[in-house]
Amino acid sequence: MAAGTLGATLLGVLLWEGxxxxxxxDGTMLFGVxxxxxxxxxxxxxxxxxxxxxxxxxxxxxxxxxxxxxxAAAFTLRGVAVGFAVAVLVGAxxxxxxxxxxxxxxxxxxxxxxxxxxxxxxxxxxxxxWGGQFSIGSRPWQPxxxxxxxxxxxxxxxxxxxxxxxxxxxxxxxxxxxxxYAAGWWRTLVKLRLPAARPYLFPALRLAGAAAVVGAVVGxxxxxxxxxxxxxxxxxxxxxxxDPAKVYTALLGAALLGLVVAGAVGLAELLLSPRxxxxxx
Numbered sequence: 001m002a003a004g005t006l007g008a009t010l011l012g013v014l015l016w017e018g019x020x021x022x023x024x025x026d027g028t029m030l031f032g033v034x035x036x037x038x039x040x041x042x043x044x045x046x047x048x049x050x051x052x053x054x055x056x057x058x059x060x061x062x063x064x065x066x067x068x069x070x071x072a073a074a075f076t077l078r079g080v081a082v083g084f085a086v087a088v089l090v091g092a093x094x095x096x097x098x099x100x101x102x103x104x105x106x107x108x109x110x111x112x113x114x115x116x117x118x119x120x121x122x123x124x125x126x127x128x129x130w131g132g133q134f135s136i137g138s139r140p141w142q143p144x145x146x147x148x149x150x151x152x153x154x155x156x157x158x159x160x161x162x163x164x165x166x167x168x169x170x171x172x173x174x175x176x177x178x179x180x181y182a183a184g185w186w187r188t189l190v191k192l193r194l195p196a197a198r199p200y201l202f203p204a205l206r207l208a209g210a211a212a213v214v215g216a217v218v219g220x221x222x223x224x225x226x227x228x229x230x231x232x233x234x235x236x237x238x239x240x241x242x243d244p245a246k247v248y249t250a251l252l253g254a255a256l257l258g259l260v261v262a263g264a265v266g267l268a269e270l271l272l273s274p275r276x277x278x279x280x281x
Contacts, residue, residue, distance in 0.1 A: 005259065013047050020044050045245040050252070053245040065246065069232065069253035076216050076228040076257060079144045083151025084212040084261070090152065091159025091208070098160075099167040099193070100185065109164075116157050120215065124150055124222035143225040150219035155208040162204025166197025202269045209261035217254055229254050 023039030037043055054066035094112065098105035124146075131146040170192050178188045220230030233250040240247050 016044065016047060020046070042241065042244050045248065050245045050248045053243075053249050065249050069229070069249050072227065072229040072232040072250075073253045073257045075144070076147075076213075076220065076230065076254075077260065079147035079216045079219070079228070080151055080209075080212045080257065080261060082145075082148040083216060084155055084209060086148070086152045087155035087208055087212065088159055088205070091156040091204075092163055094156070094160040095163035095167060096189070098164050105164070112157060112160055115153070120150065120154065120218050121222050123153070124219050127153075127219075128223040143223065144228075146223055147216050147219040147225055147228070150222075151212040151215040154215035155212040158204045158207040158211065159201075162200045162207070163197055166200030167193045169200065170196045198272075202265065205265045205268075206262055209265050210258055213254070213258045213261055217257075229257060 019036070020039050023036060023044075025038060025040040027034040027038040028036035054069070055064055057063065058065050058068050094108065098108055127149050128143070128146040131141045131143075131149065134141045167189075174192055174196075175188070178192055183191065216228070217230040217233070219225070220228040221234055225231060229250060233247075233254065236243075236247045236250045
């Protein structure tokens, strides 16, 4: 996984610098439509310039940009982690319910799919407005909690659909064998369906992790939540004309956040793999 990530990063750098070297500074136009972006320094700074900007102070005498980006990414990671955890719980419960009861699958699955058609940019302010009227015990609702709800909203869908497909994947002959052993629904779920669902579950978790990051970043932008990487992207974008490299530092911070989540899911898959457990023993 690390080698693949490194290879993809190097390929991206080569494509970036290659297009900057041969691309049109005004962009490639066809019939009045810009097909490729402008290749000038204002739109596409050199990769070395972007990386060097991480070590420069954000403001005169202030902290380095890299520290500011890392702090913002850590702030957003909290909402991503909470949203992802709740999404796993909600998605797994929906998948088990729909597998257990056919009427639940017929009644809920269309609405699960339909939920992903609602524009997130319109839904985020509504969630933030509702959240401001709630409290958890004596603790008032925090803005990052609205971001976590938005991350949950995007992340639960691939888990519910992927796990449902995995739970329904065992062959009929395997189900007949479990019934011949007088195994009830719960034992069949634990001994047969969940192990069979593993190849479907972890790809769904990777998709859910990416969706949670996207939901958290868009949620911070839409709700105006300060302190996170989403808000930092908006703030740095205001300086795009005078300091274009600074904009890309925030974007790379968001990409790093996605890599952290993907790496966590990949590590969990490695640790829970039967082959990994066997080699450890």
